[in-house]
Amino acid sequence: MSVFEYVLAGVLAVIAGPAAFDILGIGVPITVLMVFGGFVIGIVGGATPGLAGPFLMAVSLPILLSIFGFTPDALLPVLGFLVGVMKGATVGGAVPAILFNTPGTPDAMLTTFDGYPLAKKGQAGKALRTAHFASVSGDTFSDLVLFTCAPFLAIVVEAYLGFGEKAALILLSLAFVAAVIGASPMKGMIAAFLGLFIAAIGTGEDSYSRLSFGTEALASGVPLITAVLGVLILGEVLYAFEQMWRDRRSDEVTETQQEGDQRLTWKERRKLFPFIGVSAVVGTGIGALPGIGSTLAATLGYATGERMHKGPVPFGRGTPEGVAATEAANSSVSGANLIPVLSLGIPGNVGAVFLILAAESIGGFNPGPSVFRFSTSEINPELIIAFGLFTTMMLANIMNWIIGGRIMAVVGIMARVPKQVLLPIVLLLTLTAIYVQEMNFNAFYFAFAFAILGYLMRKLRIPTLPFVIAFILAGNLEQAFRQAFAVAGGDPFFLFKSPLSLFFLLLSVAVIIFFSRPKKPAANKAIEAERDA
Amino acid sequence: MLGRSTEIWIAVIFLILGVVAAALWVPFDSETPPIYTFRRQTYIGDAMLPMVAGAGIAICAATHLILSLLRRRDDKDAPFDRLTGLFFLVFLGIVAASFMLMFWSGPAALALFGPTGDEPVTYRQMRSTAPWKYVGFVIGGFVMVFGITSLIEGKFSARRALTSILAVAVLILIFDVPFDTILLPPNGDF
Numbered sequence: 024m025s026v027f028e029y030v031l032a033g034v035l036a037v038i039a040g041p042a043a044f045d046i047l048g049i050g051v052p053i054t055v056l057m058v059f060g061g062f063v064i065g066i067v068g069g070a071t072p073g074l075a076g077p078f079l080m081a082v083s084l085p086i087l088l089s090i091f092g093f094t095p096d097a098l099l100p101v102l103g104f105l106v107g108v109m110k111g112a113t114v115g116g117a118v119p120a121i122l123f124n125t126p127g128t129p130d131a132m133l134t135t136f137d138g139y140p141l142a143k144k145g146q147a148g149k150a151l152r153t154a155h156f157a158s159v160s161g162d163t164f165s166d167l168v169l170f171t172c173a174p175f176l177a178i179v180v181e182a183y184l185g186f187g188e189k190a191a192l193i194l195l196s197l198a199f200v201a202a203v204i205g206a207s208p209m210k211g212m213i214a215a216f217l218g219l220f221i222a223a224i225g226t227g228e229d230s231y232s233r234l235s236f237g238t239e240a241l242a243s244g245v246p247l248i249t250a251v252l253g254v255l256i257l258g259e260v261l262y263a264f265e266q267m268w269r270d271r272r273s274d275e276v277t278e279t280q281q282e283g284d285q286r287l288t289w290k291e292r293r294k295l296f297p298f299i300g301v302s303a304v305v306g307t308g309i310g311a312l313p314g315i316g317s318t319l320a321a322t323l324g325y326a327t328g329e330r331m332h333k334g335p336v337p338f339g340r341g342t343p344e345g346v347a348a349t350e351a352a353n354s355s356v357s358g359a360n361l362i363p364v365l366s367l368g369i370p371g372n373v374g375a376v377f378l379i380l381a382a383e384s385i386g387g388f389n390p391g392p393s394v395f396r397f398s399t400s401e402i403n404p405e406l407i408i409a410f411g412l413f414t415t416m417m418l419a420n421i422m423n424w425i426i427g428g429r430i431m432a433v434v435g436i437m438a439r440v441p442k443q444v445l446l447p448i449v450l451l452l453t454l455t456a457i458y459v460q461e462m463n464f465n466a467f468y469f470a471f472a473f474a475i476l477g478y479l480m481r482k483l484r485i486p487t488l489p490f491v492i493a494f495i496l497a498g499n500l501e502q503a504f505r506q507a508f509a510v511a512g513g514d515p516f517f518l519f520k521s522p523l524s525l526f527f528l529l530l531s532v533a534v535i536i537f538f539s540r541p542k543k544p545a546a547n548k549a550i551e552a553e554r555d556a
Numbered sequence: 557m558l559g560r561s562t563e564i565w566i567a568v569i570f571l572i573l574g575v576v577a578a579a580l581w582v583p584f585d586s587e588t589p590p591i592y593t594f595r596r597q598t599y600i601g602d603a604m605l606p607m608v609a610g611a612g613i614a615i616c617a618a619t620h621l622i623l624s625l626l627r628r629r630d631d632k633d634a635p636f637d638r639l640t641g642l643f644f645l646v647f648l649g650i651v652a653a654s655f656m657l658m659f660w661s662g663p664a665a666l667a668l669f670g671p672t673g674d675e676p677v678t679y680r681q682m683r684s685t686a687p688w689k690y691v692g693f694v695i696g697g698f699v700m701v702f703g704i705t706s707l708i709e710g711k712f713s714a715r716r717a718l719t720s721i722l723a724v725a726v727l728i729l730i731f732d733v734p735f736d737t738i739l740l741p742p743n744g745d746f
Binding site: 086089090206207209210212213215216217219220223224227228229230231233234235236261264265267268269271443444446447448450451452454455456458459461462463464467471482483484485497500501504505508509512513515539 | 557558562563566570574577581582585586587588591593597598599600601602603604605606608609610612613616617619620623635636639640643644647651655659693697700701702704705707708709710716719720723724727730731735737738739740741742744745
């Protein structure tokens with residue numbers, strides 16, 4: 024198959040795939056329907072403080088797996104839904120920030136700087152339209168960069184890196200993620216090694232399941248989805264419970280009468296273009312690096328926009344340019360975040376973690392450099408899935424352009440749902456989702472054990488993402504080590520043989536040392552919050 | 557960063573954990589050592605990954621300990637206090653009660669109010685039959701959601717009770733009604 028035929032096959036797998044039902048004799052493809060469903064749920068969830076894209080993806084995944092099963096046919100509908108959620112939540116997050124000054128996530132805090140003042144001036148509709156326009160523009164740009172860069176990077180990695188270099192590259196990525204997230208690289212590294220250690224329980228190649236104490240409960244290993252949901256989602260829920268219990272107050276939301284022309288004219292859109300363009304480039308560049316969150320992108324986008332701005336209303340006092348600069352930057356992170364996933368097989372953020380989990384659970388698609396083998400003699404089904412995934416992303420963008428703004432306008436009501444009511448429901452929902460996957464009450468105990476681990480990590484400011492990424496990558500890392508060792512003929516210095524792997528290892532050490540320097544106080548609360556998270 | 561003494565405690569605990577894991581747990585609970593030779597071929601054994609991970613935890617914890625000791629003394633608050641213990645005591649009590657009720661309510665309800673006859677009906681036979689299949693999930697789920705909401709708000713209210721019932725009903729609609737193959741908790745265990 025030629026490159027064009029692979030692309031076409033990917034597109035057709037989505038738009039001409041199995042139909043969910045017929046309308047006037049025309050079948051509605053299940054994948055398109057799932058992207059739409061995920062997108063709508065994503066906006067609603069993103070607009071609900073306390074919920075966010077990762078929460079929704081985490082809870083949806085076990086349900087989707089139960090519905091679609093573990094056949095390759097399930098890949099595109101499941102991935103499409105998750106992509107829809109990811110994109111919907113990105114735009115939805117701006118709604119409570121603008122309408123009620125309630126940032127659901129640290130990056131949305133920057134949207135409140137100008138969005139809420141605009142709403143207070145009676146210009147909430149304009150602010151929402153600006154946020155939508157900037158967000159979807161940045162997201163689309165980022166996706167286009169992903170589509171063009173990921174295959175090339177993957178081909179380079181596959182062509183030039185051997186087993187040893189790939190093992191060293193995984194180590195570099197882990198070191199990078201551990202170093203840039205949180206206040207202390209050493210705590211990030213401890214989290215990453217802990218993830219590797221726990222992933223080793225009950226696995227391995229020998230007949231005896233290592234580190235299982237000979238017990239049946241540990242012999243089959245730690246359930247992947249349960250552990251990830253426990254640490255990432257339930258740990259956060261427990262943490263939030265305690266905080267709310269301590270605060271014991273529910274924030275009252277106030278509304279301002281909206282007045283004047285709420286439309287965003289073409290002239291106004293044109294004025295926003297430079298801000299959106301610069302922020303999209305900043306966000307895409309930041310997003311391509313694993314582990315760096317959208318908060319840094321939003322902050323840099325906002326700061327750059329502030330320098331460019333020469334309008335009558337300064338940044339921070341309610342200017343649409345401020346909303347556009349922030350939203351374009353944080354939205355353009357989401358597509359670029361998938362570059363390390365698809366080209367290296369390394370998830371760089373929580374959203375990507377769930378895409379990898381879905382792919383690993385279903386099977387038949389292993390995100391990484393081997394996906395982009397453009398073999399002409401035989402069909403590479405993984406490549407078709409990869410182009411199918413790109414198609415779902417583009418579909419979600421098209422939906423976002425067409426109806427995203429309208430949905431945003433009606434989901435403001437979600438900000439009124441009290442967190443203390445919502446989060447216990449999220450707890451039960453997550454536990455139920457885990458149960459339908461595992462069909463065993465023991466899964467609850469596992470989930471709670473990991474929830475407590477996640478809670479403790481948050482309280483002790485040990486970042487959870489390096490733990491989760493290491494936990495997911497442990498199998499690949501061990502495999503790469505074993506293969507490299509075998510190829511080197513049992514040479515214990517196999518990792519230091521090639522100049523490239525030596526370079527990756529030295530770079531890992533340099534990254535850790537660089538980020539271990541004493542940090543200056545962060546420029547804003549959002550960055551400080553993410554650093555401390 | 558947390559206070560200096562807390563960071564020192566974190567480092568010491570992980571240092572001990574890392575050393576114990578790498579030096580005791582891994583060697584005694586793995587079939588093959590980190591590197592072994594079999595039929596004149598040298599292989600990486602099952603102990604390699606966890607031993608590297610354990611040693612990594614210990615080394616990073618030791619470095620963190622040194623960096624923390626070099627830090628200036630400060631008086632930041634400790635991450636845990638008496639309130640944390642109190643909260644978790646009540647919270648875990650609610651969760652334990654909800655788990656217990658979720659697991660046993662269905663079989664108990666069937667035993668008390670189920671059909672009677674010569675052949676005793678087991679819960680396993682009825683685990684996919686309404687209303688028995690919902691009893692445990694509804695009671696356990698309600699206790700969990702309502703209990704935690706009330707704990708956080710510090711009061712019981714009829715409105716929250718209604719919300720909790722509605723939430724459980726919505727979850728049944730999501731997970732159970734559309735699918736024949738999915739079993740609500742705890743029905744898969746019977």
